[in-house]
Amino acid sequence: MPTFDSPNGWHTSYVTKILCNRAVLGEFQPHRRVDGKRVPDGEPSRAYYPAIVDEALFYRAQLAKSERRISGKGRKGAAFTNLFSGLAACAYCRSPMKLENKGAGRKGGTYLVCDGALRKLGCPGIRWRYRDFETSFLAFVEEVDLDGLTNEAAESAKLRLASDIAAVKGELAQVEQLMEKTFAVLVTGGSIEFVTAKLKEQEARKAELLKRHHSYENEREQVVSRQDQTHRSKEEVRELIERVQREGAPEMFKLRARLASHLKVLVEHLFVAPLLVQPKEHKTIRHQKRDGRYFEVWLRNGPGRAVYPAIRDPLRYDEQVVVWDGKGGPPRVSLATAIDLSHVTPSRPN
Known part of the structure; x- marks a missing residue:
């Protein structure tokens, strides 16, 4: 069905505005301006236009809309259904x-x-089951800190260590200033x-602060390494994902x-x-044809x-392709073909 004036099809928000307008029932509500604002002027005229929506259907739609507003805006539901809302785009048309x-x-x-x-803008309507x-x-975007997000103790430890490290750095800067003044x-x-x-007094204090800083950094590395998904087994990764997806938890x-x-x-x-x-004209991250559904994340x-x-x-x-556009050199590519998650991701370049 053609739109009134847009070549980009019908947007959900525009359809919503139309369906919430009682003009679809045939009513006409005159308006006037008061202090620059548009306000109703008198009672609406019924059957002014030909009705295009059944009245019972109109009220069912309004009820459904109000229930969604009460239970929470959008389609997140009790479990925040879509993690990729506003983030994921079609690889073919960028919608x-x-x-x-x-x-x-x-x-x-x-x-x-x-x-x-x-x-109906011409892009193939193929679906990918969300779960x-x-x-x-x-499972495969290893930079997602699932353990830190699901383990509040680990997250608290990282925050505490970050605070301790910042405090030690502040003390070290103060000691450096005192030494310059001396x-x-x-x-x-x-x-x-x-x-x-x-x-001598300031050197001793500086040495003690550097020792504490080194200790905090080591402790933080240990916390991070325990959360490093590249060293987890398939069962451990599965358990973390199940914790994120566990309905009713x-x-x-x-x-x-x-x-x-x-x-x-x-x-x-x-x-x-x-x-x-x-599609023949579509290129993947490797700029060559490759069949099979995939996602590409930068x-x-x-x-x-x-x-x-x-x-x-x-x-x-x-297959998984990892492209590093590191500083000072051309991209480095790691490939892994038909590998189980227990062998997980390609190794990082040095």
Whole structure:
């Protein structure tokens, strides 16, 4: 169906405005301006226009809209359903990827699908089951700190250590300033004995602070290394993902909201390609033809990665390509083909 004036199809927000307007029931509400604001002028005229929506259907739509507003804006639900809202885009046409609920049944469930396909703009309407996509993304994008997000104790430890390290650095800066002032006293003719005693005192304090700083850094590295997904077994990764996806678990909304915020900071671009056979004109991260559905993610301060998850097991991938555009040299590429998650991601370049 053609739009009134936009070549980009019907947007959900525009359709919503139309369906919430009583003009669809045939009513006309005259208005006038009061202090620059548009306000109703008198009672509406019924049957002014031909009705295009049944009145009972109109009120059912308003009820559904009000229930969604009461239970929480958007489609997040009690478990913050879509972690990639506003982040995932179609790899073929760059339209946003939307979450579509197909209801119950064998082919039911929630899926990621291109908004351009939903609006009949020519993009193939192939869907990727949301649970499978989320599982593969969390399993193979190793920079996602699942352990830190699901383990409040570890997260608290990292925050405490970051605070301790910042405090020690502040003390070290203060000691450096005192040492400079002490040297200045010597230059202006101060007592050598006094200056020497003060410098020894400050050197001892500096050595103690450096020792504490080194200790805090080591402790933080140990916490981070315990959370490093590249050293986890397949079962450990599966358990972490199950904790994120466990329906009805306490604090589920809070946990998934925190994870969604983490992804917004971590990910710069996320392109989703659900087709099993790629269009001829489409190029992947490797700039060569490769069939199989995949997702391509570029991190703000990290590598670009294309992952081709196995069709029947979202915790396996058929191929993964990691591109490093590191400073001072050309991109370095690591490949892994038909490798189980227990062997996990390609090694990082030095």
